[in-house]
């Protein structure tokens with residue numbers, strides 16, 4: 001890794017806590033060989049250069065004689081730190097003015113403002129974590145449900161990488177045996193038992209297939225299940241959407257200090273996020289231009305992983321409902337049949353619709369909503385997912401796994417249709433290359449910049 005041009009000797013600085021937040025305390029973080037000596041120049045208290053790692057010190061930050069703030073300094077002496085470099089965290093009072101003064105002061109002394117993700121980039125470049133773990137740090141910060149949190153935590157702690165590392169080692173072993181054969185080409189020897197190689201490749205192929213398959217569910221857990229609420233105009237789509245979202249907002253706003261400003265049109269059912277797509281279309285009452293509307297609804301439904309199909313029994317007879325259901329069924333996407341406005345139905349009328357096995361709700365009166373939620377969970381069938389299992393949630397990883405798979409298939413072909421050892425070795429090396437791209441054993445600066453630029457500054 002030491003060849004990367006992204007390696008820098010600068011000591012970097014950034015606010016590690018969220019800018020503009022209302023909390024009492026802010027944390028400014030520095031990393032680099034000069035981190036401790038720079039802070040020492042502006043800190044009045046103990047001599048930080050003489051203190052042990054993992055200790056906390058009270059004192060003041062001064063610009064000349066002027067006290068800027070009373071602070072706590074936490075010291076991490078490299079390599080025992082997140083970045084493996086010297087790291088200093090300064091806990092200040094959370095004032096924009098104080099933060100800017102302290103960061104400005106330390107930049108004047110020689111620190112440089114950190115770029116997005118630069119702390120974690122250093123952790124990766126200095127061997128503190130592999131690439132998939134570094135990416136999991138970003139996922140962890142973004143996680144907003146129990147499921148996405150657990151997957152990110154598992155990946156950050158190395159579950160995913162460990163599994164790949166083991167596979168890589170087995171493959172490397174065979175690649176080197178085959179390369180050894182090349183040195184003895186004249187003698188026509190086989191160091192690498194082809195049968196053993198075949199069964200190893202098949203085993204790896206199976207594990208990777210499982211990882212690739214886990215992506216669909218992993219992705220859903222991480223980003224939410226895309227759901228569409230569909231049905232003819234006036235069946236109560238927007239009333240239902242509001243009922244689901246309002247209940248959620250009410251629950252969440254009970255927790256002091258939380259807001260849902262940033263998470264629009266999502267609900268969380270037992271740790272799984274459901275994301276309602278194209279809700280603008282539902283709210284927009286102009287959407288009712290008939291012929292076009294139908295086509296658009298179809299397009300919209302195709303983007304969903306789950307469809308909530310609503311009927312208004314005061315508007316449609318059972319035959320009409322049945323023909324609509326057939327149409328939805330033809331999309332091959334799981335759907336839930338909902339009879340809305342159940343408050344207007346008599347018991348006898350209810351019986352008529354029972355053949356459809358629907359869920360009866362009244363969006364307006366909030367009846368049947370819990371049953372609907374249970375059914376949503378049931379439909380995505382997440383109960384059989386064990387989030388302790390290794391799960392792939394990153395599209396970059398899936399692509400690399402797919403490429404690995406193709407290379408492995410070539411190796412298998414090579415074993416069955418005798419090709420020379422050098423070609424076989426090449427295909428194995430190719431598979432190793434793709435596997436290495438996931439953990440960062442093999443990487444390019446472009447890839448790293450692309451990954452770390454998506455981080456927040458200070459991480």
Ligand code: GDP
Nearest residue numbers: 233234235236237238239340341362363364365
């Ligand atoms: P959309 O066009 O499908 O989004 O339908 P709306 O949500 O705008 O609802 C159409 C009309 O049906 C409105 O007047 C709602 O108040 C009414 N409505 C929606 N849900 C119910 C319900 O459960 N019971 C009753 N009685 N009326 C409802």
